[in-house]
Amino acid sequence: MRYDVTVIGGGPAGLAAALAADKEGAKVLLIERERKLGGILKQCIHDGFGLMTFGEKLSGPEYSERFIDKVLASGIEKKLLTFVTKIKKVKNEFVIYYVNREGAGHIRTKALVLATGCRERTAKQVFIHGTRPSGIYTAGTAQYYVNLMGEMPVKRCVILGSGDIGLIMARRLTLEGAEVLGVYEAKPTPSGLTRNIHQCLRDFDIPLYLSHTVTRVFGDDRLTGVEVMKVDENMEPIPGTEERIECDGLILSVGLIPENELAESLDVPIDERTRGPVCDQEYMSEAEGIFCAGNALHVNDLVDYVTENAWAAGKNSAHYEKKERILISVLPGEGTSYVVPERLNLSAPLNNVTMYFRSAREMRNAKLKIKIDGKTVFEKKYQVVRPPEMERLQIDFSGFSIRKNQTVKIILEEA
Amino acid sequence: MKEFVCIVCPNGCQLQVDDEGNVAGAKCERGVRFATEEMTCPKRTVCSTVATIFEDFPVLPVRTSQEIPKEKIGELMELLNGICVKQRLERGEVLVKHLFGTEADLISTSDMTYAYFDGGEAIKDDSGRG
Numbered sequence: 001m002r003y004d005v006t007v008i009g010g011g012p013a014g015l016a017a018a019l020a021a022d023k024e025g026a027k028v029l030l031i032e033r034e035r036k037l038g039g040i041l042k043q044c045i046h047d048g049f050g051l052m053t054f055g056e057k058l059s060g061p062e063y064s065e066r067f068i069d070k071v072l073a074s075g076i077e078k079k080l081l082t083f084v085t086k087i088k089k090v091k092n093e094f095v096i097y098y099v100n101r102e103g104a105g106h107i108r109t110k111a112l113v114l115a116t117g118c119r120e121r122t123a124k125q126v127f128i129h130g131t132r133p134s135g136i137y138t139a140g141t142a143q144y145y146v147n148l149m150g151e152m153p154v155k156r157c158v159i160l161g162s163g164d165i166g167l168i169m170a171r172r173l174t175l176e177g178a179e180v181l182g183v184y185e186a187k188p189t190p191s192g193l194t195r196n197i198h199q200c201l202r203d204f205d206i207p208l209y210l211s212h213t214v215t216r217v218f219g220d221d222r223l224t225g226v227e228v229m230k231v232d233e234n235m236e237p238i239p240g241t242e243e244r245i246e247c248d249g250l251i252l253s254v255g256l257i258p259e260n261e262l263a264e265s266l267d268v269p270i271d272e273r274t275r276g277p278v279c280d281q282e283y284m285s286e287a288e289g290i291f292c293a294g295n296a297l298h299v300n301d302l303v304d305y306v307t308e309n310a311w312a313a314g315k316n317s318a319h320y321e322k323k324e325r326i327l328i329s330v331l332p333g334e335g336t337s338y339v340v341p342e343r344l345n346l347s348a349p350l351n352n353v354t355m356y357f358r359s360a361r362e363m364r365n366a367k368l369k370i371k372i373d374g375k376t377v378f379e380k381k382y383q384v385v386r387p388p389e390m391e392r393l394q395i396d397f398s399g400f401s402i403r404k405n406q407t408v409k410i411i412l413e414e415a
Numbered sequence: 416m417k418e419f420v421c422i423v424c425p426n427g428c429q430l431q432v433d434d435e436g437n438v439a440g441a442k443c444e445r446g447v448r449f450a451t452e453e454m455t456c457p458k459r460t461v462c463s464t465v466a467t468i469f470e471d472f473p474v475l476p477v478r479t480s481q482e483i484p485k486e487k488i489g490e491l492m493e494l495l496n497g498i499c500v501k502q503r504l505e506r507g508e509v510l511v512k513h514l515f516g517t518e519a520d521l522i523s524t525s526d527m528t529y530a531y532f533d534g535g536e537a538i539k540d541d542s543g544r545g
Binding site for chain 2: 036037042045046047051057058059061062065068072078080146147148149150172175176193194195197198199203389
């Protein structure tokens with residue numbers, strides 16, 4: 001079979017990308033490895049999704065099902081319970097090899113949208129010492145148990161990391177009768193959104209310990225306790241501050257990493273800051289014909305941004321034709337930790353470029369500057385910028401007469 | 416003077432309420448309303464799950480259609496523990512009307528009737544998440 005666009009991943013990014021490509025008249029295939037569409041939103045039963053897209057506060061399933069309904073009513077072909085094993089570029093198209101219950105197969109596609117989402121960091125990646133008992137979960141796994149299976153994974157637990165899923169699980173486990181002894185965060189500031197600190201922790205009197213981390217776990221078959229320590233400004237544990245806490249669960253909310261195994265297998269260049277593919281303003285990676293959307297591109301804090309970016313990626317993928325691109329770099333400068341897109345294609349429209357960026361640290365009365373080869377072409381003031389809260393900006397670059405080999409830099413300064 | 420962080424939207428405005436009830440720091444009207452309510456009768460939307468009899472859909476996500484008084488959250492969780500869904504509901508269907516005499520209903524937030532997988536026959540979910 002031949003398709004114009006194949007979207008890999010049936011979560012919010014994949015759903016939006018497939019719908020957008022279909023709307024442009026492309027023949028679209030959507031591949032999902034699970035048996036249901038919706039991705040991680042299936043288990044995000046809390047509300048707060050869709051304020052930008054629908055002007056309503058929806059739960060995760062409500063948000064994703066609005067898109068699933070549209071996909072089901074469209075002509076988009078779907079392959080569920082289908083796992084992509086390999087992608088090869090052959091001349092001007094891609095051959096996608098997959099396995100599913102019917103066996104192994106392959107299809108051909110002109111353009112590819114990678115909407116593979118992200119993964120959680122695990123205990124291994126945060127270097128906790130000790131035994132390997134059960135009872136240590138990532139926040140997403142705990143969420144899967146509670147919200148999809150209806151099982152309680154812990155009775156009395158400690159949460160390491162103040163990412164949003166960790167905060168949301170602190171509230172969820174408390175509501176379901178577990179005791180959440182505290183959220184421990186190695187950094188001096190919380191990683192999650194401020195509103196989640198309030199509605200998930202303060203509302204339920206769950207303590208938040210900043211500049212603290214879990215250093216050891218105890219227990220043979222099942223976790224019996226953890227050791228926590230204070231950390232210094234370099235996040236190194238301070239000797240003498242050890243404290244042992246009896247608990248049967250440790251929940252990790254220590255960050256998300258874009259999932260790009262397929263992109264890497266295709267030698268798609270990856271941005272070391274976002275851990276997602278380097279892309280231009282049309283969300284095409286540096287590899288021709290490969291587009292990227294959602295959390296596979298960079299970890300978003302709001303699904304509304306995922307939908308926005310994926311919709312654009314899907315739309316552009318439908319119109320993909322091999323053409324020469326003139327790519328210039330967009331770099332995060334002082335005060336910013338990353339910027340998406342990382343490239344501008346001077347041969348594509350520049351008049352309505354959406355930029356997503358994060359500040360490197362909390363700043364009040366911040367001033368954003370966009371510089372082209374050192375010359376400031378745009379300024380904007382921000383009351384406050386915080387690393388957990390992504391900023392979005394729409395810029396008309398067409399009037400700046402940008403030339404080949406120039407560099408765009410985005411800077412945040414405290415006023 | 417009391418300080419809050421607005422939880423209405425992701426902006427998370429820092430709100431200050433003085434002794435006369437005047438609200439400062441809100442970027443929109445919803446923030447002013449939130450701070451006023453937070454001082455008098457704090458309310459929250461509650462999201463949770465209820466049990467079902469279906470193997471492929473063991474719990475159904477639900478939420479309150481509107482905010483309910485914060486002090487009723489414990490009572491609501493007890494109510495939810497007693498519910499078991501015996502027929503496949505669609506998204507938005509009401510499970511309990513007028514929770515605690517308020518305007519808020521308990522509604523389903525997921526559609527259990529999707530049959531797009533497996534040609535219409537719902538099967539037990541053994542695919543895991545991997």
